[in-house]
Amino acid sequence: MLTLAAEVKTASRHYPVQVGWECLDEVGRLVREHGFQGRVVMVSDQAVASLYERAVRGSLEAVGFPVLHYEVPSGEASKTLESAGRIYDFLVEHRIERSDLVVALGGGMIGDLAGFVAVTFLRGLSWAVLPTSLLAMTDASIGGKTGVNHPRAKNLIGAFHQPVLVLADVSTLSTLPERERTSGWAEVVKHGLTLDTALLDLLETHVEALRALDPKITMKTVALSAAAKAAVVSQDERESGLRRVLNYGHTIGHALEAATGYGRFLHGEAVAVGMMGAVRLSHRLGLVNELLVARQESLLAAFGLPTHCSGVDREVVGMAMELDKKSREGEVRWVLLTAAGKTTIRPVPSAEVAAVLEELVRP
Ligand SMILES: NC(=O)c1ccc[n+]([C@@H]2O[C@H](COP(=O)([O-])OP(=O)(O)OC[C@H]3O[C@@H](n4cnc5c(N)ncnc54)[C@H](O)[C@@H]3O)[C@@H](O)[C@H]2O)c1
Secondary structure (H helix, E strand, O other): OOEEEEEEEEEOOOEEEEEEEOOOHHHHHHHHHHHOOEEEEEEEEHHHHHHHHHHHHHHHOOOOOOOEEEOOOOHHHHHEHHHHHHHHHHHOOOOOOOOEEEEEEEEEHHHHHHHHHHHHHHHOOOOEEOOOOHHHHHHHHHOOOOEEOOEEEEEEEEEEOOOOOOEEEEEHHHHHOHHHHOOOOHHHHHHHHHHHHHHHHHHHHHHHHHHOOOOOHHHHHHHHHHHHHHHHHHOOOOOOOOHEEEEEEHHHHHHHHHHHOOOOOOHHHHHHHHEEEEEEHHOOOOOHHHHHHHHHHHHHHOOOOOOOOEOHHHHHHHHHHHHHHHHOOEEEEEEEEEEEEEEEEOOOOOHHHHHHHHHHHHH
C-alpha cells in the first residue's frame, strides 16, 4: 500500500512523494497514470541494480513500457561529467526522444546524476525518482536539485529540475549497508530539530524500532521527513530564503568532509558533528538552553551517530570554512536553533566558532 507523504508544489511543477513497503511493483502503474507513452531509461548503480532492477523493469514492462537500463559503478566517483557523457552516448545510440522518461533508481548519487542527465539532454527530459537510500528517500530525492561534481569541488555543476514523481520503497533500506543507514538518520534528525517537532518526538520515542527498520514506524518517519523537506522546497524552490534552513549542521559538516578529503566521514556523520556545533553555538549566543543541546546530543548518539570527532586537524577544518566563506560573498550565515523546530539564520563571531570547534574537534 502507498501513502501520499507529500505533494511538492513549486512554480515549475507539482508532484507526489509516495511512500510504501515492497511497492516497487507499483511504479509501472504510477508512470502510466502520469500519461507517459514513450520508453523508460532506467539509470542505477551496480549495487542497487543487482538487487532491484528486475522488479522495477518487471513493473514497467507489465504495463507496456519498453525499458532500457544504464548502470554506473556504485559510489560518488560516478557523479561526474564523464559519466553523464557516457549516458548521453547511450541515449543518442538508442535515439531517446523528448517524450521518453528517465527513471533514477538508487541513492542520492544516482538521483543527482540521472536528474542532471535528464535536465540537460534534449533541453530536458521528464524524470522520476525511486530512492533506495535513507538519505535519498528523506532528503535528496525531493526538491529537484541535480548535478555532478567538479574535480575541485562537489556539486559544482548542476541545475534545478523537478521530477514528475518520487516513489520510496522503504523495504529497500533492509539491504542498505548499516553505516549508510545510520548516516541517513542524521538528515532526518535535522528535519525533526529544525522543522517538525512531531517528527522529533517520533524519532525520540522509536529509536530502537527505527534502527531495526520496523515497517510501520519507519514508513511513517520517512513520510514525515520527506513532507518536512517538501514543505520547505515548495516555498523556496531555488534556495533564496527558507530552503537555507536545510543547511543546519552543514557549515561545519562540509568543512569536516573537505578537511578529511571526503574519505573519512559519510555525509550524515559529518553533519551530525556539524549539528552539535550549531546547537552549541545557539547555546553560546543564548538562543537555547542546555537541555536542548543535551536532547539533540542524546538523540544523535542513540542513532549511533558521532557527536564529536578526533584525529582531525582543527586548523584545516577552519581553513575549509574560510574557503567556503569566500565562495559565499565573505559571510557565513549560520543556521541556529531558537527552540526545537525553530531556527534563525545569522552570522556568528569567529571567536565563538573557534571555541566550539575546540570543544568538538580533537586532534
Ligand atoms: N539533490 C539533493 O538535494 C541532495 C541532497 C543531499 C545529498 N545529495 C547527494 O546525494 C549523494 C549521497 O547520497 P547517498 O548517501 O544515498 O549515496 P549513494 O547514492 O552513493 O548510496 C550509498 C551507497 O549505498 C548503496 N545503496 C543505495 N541504496 C541501496 C540499497 N537499497 N541497498 C543496497 N545498497 C544501496 C549505493 O550503491 C552506494 O554504494 C551525494 O552525491 C550528495 O551530494 C543530493
